[in-house]
Amino acid sequence: MTQLTDAQTEALYGNRFLTESVPSTAFPQGGMPPTDAFRLLAEDLNLEGDPQRNLATFVTTWMEPEAQRIIAENLHRNFIDHAEYPISAEIEQRCVRMLADLFHAPGQTTGCRTQGSSEAIMLGALSLKWKWKERREAEHASTDRPNLVFGADVHVVWEKFCRYFDVEPRIxxxxxxKYTIGPEDVAPHLDENTIGVVGVLGTTFTGHKDDIAGINQLLLDVKQERGLDIPIHVDGASGAFVWPFLYPESTWDFQLEQVRSINVSGHKYGLVYPGIGWLVFRETSDLAQDLVFYENYLGKTDATFTLNFSTGAALVLAQYYNFVRLGRDGYTYVMRQMQQNAAALAANLRASGRFEVIGDGQEQLPLVAFRLSGEHASYDESDIAWQLSAERGWMVPAYTLPPRAEKVKIMRALVKQTMSREQVERLTRDIADACATLDEKGGTHPAEREQTKMGTGY
Structure with missing residues (x-):
């Protein structure tokens, strides 16, 4: 019988990375069989968290097998190449028109897909700046020192925009x-250099919305009394796929005159894997033409106003799959199912006597924001989050709120499409067990608390 070499033995029974370090610093000199490469990656990824227990991230962690097939079979399509893949471009515009309809756009509109809400926000805010510049130049006025007004309840991308594009943030x-903003908060910050006001629909911190209707009325009054036409951009990264289905009577979108642009993340409550976002303008004139570029080096003349160029078409197709698969009725069913389970979790936490549920009874994303009630000197919310992760693998973030509310530390549990009522009950028991453990042993070292971070996923 022929003696196998070491290489043959590895190929038959395993691979050399069972006993050797994996490539991690230098570019590898040689390759390896595809099975080995697959196993190397799979073994690393096995150490990551379970998406079913990740209640920190807003990002979609499950899609139907048919949607996964659409994605897998179209990964090769470069969305930007409209000459080669015109149907993908048409499907993008179908999605934009459907979103414009969902958001009550009054007439012909425009928009685009983006990598996520971060890119959509950058584009929407750039358009606010360019349109303000157009108005100021038409009045022969200075275009120095533009400012943008928003609450501290926004995602960090708004501060990034101001820093990157030289706009004064009025935060x-x-x-x-008080975890959202309204017209009384906005009014003192407005002047002739204000390029726009940001209204958040579904904050990262507590899941509530700013008083967008009230801010709109303020801006209408300012336009009439002071001659300043200040638009609103609605950051609907999470909420713009929730409010139309859970709160259809709530007014926050293009039904309000000063709302000129809206962003939404398809990879959050649009129920698509990351990263896909959308930017929709009220009317075509709300897109600043200085942001539009024309190129023909892919075979036809195309207009583009995104920050990224080459990108896959697969997630655009997956978004369209969800739109036609679910429709208004399906999205409403999914949102209500998540809302009902969030309500059940909130009720369980209140009944425990340990927790206060924040903003209960208000319009809110399908989540539960909560904090310890009363004095618990031996541990805090970060200790509970750490204990849940260590004992049961749940990822439930604990974090402090922005300035002037930073003394408030809360926890937040996203209740997603894949979270069943049994999982709600299991999480409730695990939280109770974590608290019981902490009652006995006390909190962890402060350095350990810092390991718990808030997930966002724009």
């Missing part, structure tokens, strides 16, 4: 027990 601080 309205939050207060203890």
């Amino acid at each position: 309205i601080p939050l207060e203890v027990d």
